[in-house]
Amino acid sequence: MHIPDAFIPIWQGAIYWLLALVFVALAxxxxxxxxxxxxxxxxxxLAAGIFALQSFNLPVSMxxxxxLVGGALAAIxxxxxxxxIFILTMVLIxxxxxxxxxxxxxxxxxxxxxxxxxGFVGFYSFKGILRMTKSMPVSAFVAAWLACLVPALAxxxxxxxxxxxxxVAGLITMGxxxxxxxxxxxxxxxxxxxxxxxVRPDLVETGAIRGKEVGP
Amino acid sequence: xxxxxxTFLAAGVIIALLIGVMAVFFASGDPDxxxxxxxxxxxxxxxxxxxxxxxxxxxxxxxRFSYSAPMADYSFSETMGPLEGIIAIGLGTIxxxxxxxxxxxxxxxxxxxLQNQ
Numbered sequence: 001m002h003i004p005d006a007f008i009p010i011w012q013g014a015i016y017w018l019l020a021l022v023f024v025a026l027a028x029x030x031x032x033x034x035x036x037x038x039x040x041x042x043x044x045x046l047a048a049g050i051f052a053l054q055s056f057n058l059p060v061s062m063x064x065x066x067x068l069v070g071g072a073l074a075a076i077x078x079x080x081x082x083x084x085i086f087i088l089t090m091v092l093i094x095x096x097x098x099x100x101x102x103x104x105x106x107x108x109x110x111x112x113x114x115x116x117x118x119g120f121v122g123f124y125s126f127k128g129i130l131r132m133t134k135s136m137p138v139s140a141f142v143a144a145w146l147a148c149l150v151p152a153l154a155x156x157x158x159x160x161x162x163x164x165x166x167x168v169a170g171l172i173t174m175g176x177x178x179x180x181x182x183x184x185x186x187x188x189x190x191x192x193x194x195x196x197x198x199v200r201p202d203l204v205e206t207g208a209i210r211g212k213e214v215g216p
Numbered sequence: 217x218x219x220x221x222x223t224f225l226a227a228g229v230i231i232a233l234l235i236g237v238m239a240v241f242f243a244s245g246d247p248d249x250x251x252x253x254x255x256x257x258x259x260x261x262x263x264x265x266x267x268x269x270x271x272x273x274x275x276x277x278x279x280r281f282s283y284s285a286p287m288a289d290y291s292f293s294e295t296m297g298p299l300e301g302i303i304a305i306g307l308g309t310i311x312x313x314x315x316x317x318x319x320x321x322x323x324x325x326x327x328x329x330l331q332n333q
Contacts, residue, residue, distance in 0.1 A: 001250045005282055006275035013281070032323045040320060041221050045228030048313035052232040055290065055305045056239035057248060063267035064252040065244035090315045094308050100285030152249060165257045173256045173263055177249035199219050199227075 001069070001155050001178070002095065003110055005103030008162040016158070017108030023085050023116045030082035039078070042196070042203045043087065046074050049192070051091045054101075058184055066181030071118025072147035073189045076126050076140060077196060077204055084119025085111070109158050113151035122147035140193055141186035148185040152178035232309050240301035247273075 008016075035043065050070035057065035070091075075084040089111050095101035102110045126143035133139055156174040159165035165174075197204045219227065246267050247255060255261040260271045286292065290304040 001248065003250065004275070006280050007254075009279065010281050028319075028323055031320055035320050035324065038221070040317070041225040041228070043320070044313050044316045045225060045232070047316040048229050048232035048309045049235065051312035052235040052239065052305065052309045055236055055243070055308070057243040057246070059244035059246060062252070062264045063246055063261060064249055065246040066249055087316065090319065091312050094311045094315060096285070098285055098287055098311070099290055099304065099308060100283070100288035101290075103281065104283045105281040155250060156253070159253075165253060169257050170253060173253040174249060176263055177252055181249055200224055201218075203224075
């Protein structure tokens, strides 16, 4: 769902950029306060992994492909939606500037969709569902699915404001595709959480691992 | 199995690079969700139908910003086959990794956090 430059007028892109910068500043503050030598490798590896996963388009039928976004994964593993904003912003900058994957004037919108909305939706739905179900895989799956679907619907609204897509057709089509792509997002997110918690449970935040003693 | 920081870093980067290599060979060439939606609203594709072979996404160029990325679409010379994609995605993976490390070192240097309470 990387929006190219051609899809949004420059002035609207500027508005999304301004809004995105507020969240990027908060994410930088998060990084300054939360980062330590123990967590640094996890953040850097997640950025590398999310970049690689985003380049891997998997077929989702209906003549469409999709890839992991990673907002829920970053937010769940690091225990903050700002972690997702921080990591996704860095990934989107590399993608946009070097590879033309997502535009420059639309980068703000992409940061808002995948980083801010993906991060907040992923983090808080994970927390809420975990409290109800007590199941990490169920919570992570639903959180990741929502963190794929909701940003796609937000993008459909942005496309409507830009005059690129009609509202209803845009919402339905974006919704259908990303509801399917979100299933992949959910499965990969669960797998990544299991992988990381099995080798470094001490690095993983929040309730991603339950019932396990964490610590020295 | 528990591993230390250095092993975690190395293993993490290697796994990311392997995912990138697999992406070059196995990634779907179908348009992504946003592009597919663009084709649908243009009337070139149905929601559940296959992507048309030569469909072009109409892009409003007038009055829109345009930028030519040095390695657009993860290729740069189109003469090296799959190796080119591997180099591009590998480079991007390493850059994302280094960018995060660099930014964190930079902001930590500017204002170090209070340590040891």
